Amino acid sequence: MAASHIWVSPLRPHSNVGVSDLGLRRCVDMRCNWDLERLPRWECCCLSVLAQRAITPVEDEKPLIPQVETSEAIDQVQDTQSRGFHKDLNLLPKPLSATDIFSSPRNSAKVRVAYQGMPGAYGEAAALKAYPKCETVPCEEFEAAFKAVELWLVDKAVLPIESSVGGSIHRNYDLLLRHRLHIVGEVQMVVNHCLLGLPGVQKEELKRVLSHPQALDQCDMILTKLGVVRVSTDDTAGAALMVAASGERDSGVIASDRAAEIYGLNILLEKIQDDDDNITRFLILAREPIIPGTDRPHKTSIVFTLEEGPGMLFKALAVFASRDINLTKIESRPQRKRPLRVVDDSNKGSARYFDYLFYIDFEASMAEPRAQHAMAHLQEFASFLRVLGCYATDSAL
Numbered sequence: 524m525a526a527s528h529i530w531v532s533p534l535r536p537h538s539n540v541g542v543s544d545l546g547l548r549r550c551v552d553m554r555c556n557w558d559l560e561r562l563p564r565w566e567c568c569c570l571s572v573l574a575q576r577a578i579t580p581v582e583d584e585k586p587l588i589p590q591v592e593t594s595e596a597i598d599q600v601q602d603t604q605s606r607g608f609h610k611d612l613n614l615l616p617k618p619l620s621a622t623d624i625f626s627s628p629r630n631s632a633k634v635r636v637a638y639q640g641m642p643g644a645y646g647e648a649a650a651l652k653a654y655p656k657c658e659t660v661p662c663e664e665f666e667a668a669f670k671a672v673e674l675w676l677v678d679k680a681v682l683p684i685e686s687s688v689g690g691s692i693h694r695n696y697d698l699l700l701r702h703r704l705h706i707v708g709e710v711q712m713v714v715n716h717c718l719l720g721l722p723g724v725q726k727e728e729l730k731r732v733l734s735h736p737q738a739l740d741q742c743d744m745i746l747t748k749l750g751v752v753r754v755s756t757d758d759t760a761g762a763a764l765m766v767a768a769s770g771e772r773d774s775g776v777i778a779s780d781r782a783a784e785i786y787g788l789n790i791l792l793e794k795i796q797d798d799d800d801n802i803t804r805f806l807i808l809a810r811e812p813i814i815p816g817t818d819r820p821h822k823t824s825i826v827f828t829l830e831e832g833p834g835m836l837f838k839a840l841a842v843f844a845s846r847d848i849n850l851t852k853i854e855s856r857p858q859r860k861r862p863l864r865v866v867d868d869s870n871k872g873s874a875r876y877f878d879y880l881f882y883i884d885f886e887a888s889m890a891e892p893r894a895q896h897a898m899a900h901l902q903e904f905a906s907f908l909r910v911l912g913c914y915a916t917d918s919a920l
């Protein structure tokens with residue numbers, strides 16, 4: 524494999540499921556359509572080697588695919604073809620079509636959806652809930668998933684934004700602002716954690732348990748009861764891969780039943796989370812916004828900043844209350860580029876305040892006049908306002 528090629532999870536771990544279930548099997552460097560089928564038989568490789576090779580960040584580079592099909596762009600593709608890079612144009616990422624943008628997520632076929640983690644992570648399950656026939660694309664980090672959409676490597680990204688137990692995932696709030704993607708949908712997922720171990724291992728033999736920090740927090744009671752050391756990993760499925768690869772019989776994992784199947788681990792306990800109603804909300808992000816509808820309940824997500832002054836947040840919230848618009852979420856984050864606001868008062872000296880960004884989700888579609896009026900009103904006194912997306916509410920758990 525040439526070092527210059529970008530691979531998104533060329534993963535073929537040794538497991539009893541078909542290799543076709545596992546992530547992307549194609550080099551996503553647009554100049555190349557190598558297929559993993561041509562590479563040495565991955566099934567024969569040792570898992571620890573795979574663990575090192577499988578996870579590949581999406582590198583920061585210019586998109587290689589033209590975004591609109593101008594004749595110049597088509598010439599470029601043909602030119603590339605004549606130099607022998609493309610053998611099959613169908614392998615190129617397809618720009619969002621009108622039907623893709625306008626149809627509801629659940630109706631789309633073969634959309635490529637990026638998520639953070641390894642195959643078997645909850646993010647992958649969320650992607651498959653939103654787009655049952657999609658091709659899921661694992662990414663090492665949240666930011667890699669944002670970049671994969673921006674670089675046209677995938678069509679969408681699915682990212683966790685809040686959990687009923689742990690609250691907001693602040694990192695993704697910050698990334699939403701930093702990147703110019705649009706929220707086009709949401710997915711609510713019931714997360715049922717399992718305790719996994721190598722075949723033949725009993726739960727009493729475990730000395731440590733590996734998982735994503737959120738999963739470790741959500742299963743605090745059982746971990747305390749077992750008296751094990753908690754080890755944080757990037758994602759739940761990555762923990763399953765590590766234990767399967769290391770063969771450590773005293774290491775357990777908290778992950779999904781699907782991760783157990785993929786990595787050949789046994790389920791020692793099921794539904795081990797402290798709270799039965801363990802729900803994580805994921806956002807679906809795309810390069811283009813959807814056209815908001817009024818045919819079904821919609822939510823709109825916005826971010827704004829306010830000028831300093833008494834009652835400014837009260838005033839901001841009143842634009843919704845006065846129009847009978849229900850808020851489902853409010854989150855404040857410090858403004859990282861301008862964290863402090865210095866206010867001079869000649870009598871008392873200068874005071875320093877934290878400067879905040881406010882994120883709000885409200886239950887209305889931007890197609891409704893009351894939402895448009897609320898935004899126009901807020902804009903009158905917000906120093907910055909951005910609509911992050913308007914999308915259909917997910918009410919199916």
Ligand SMILES: O=C(O)C(=O)Cc1ccccc1
Nearest residue numbers: 644645646735737738758759
């Ligand atoms: O690690 C994963 O599988 C994730 O998708 C993150 C996560 C962890 C715990 C609960 C929900 C999502």
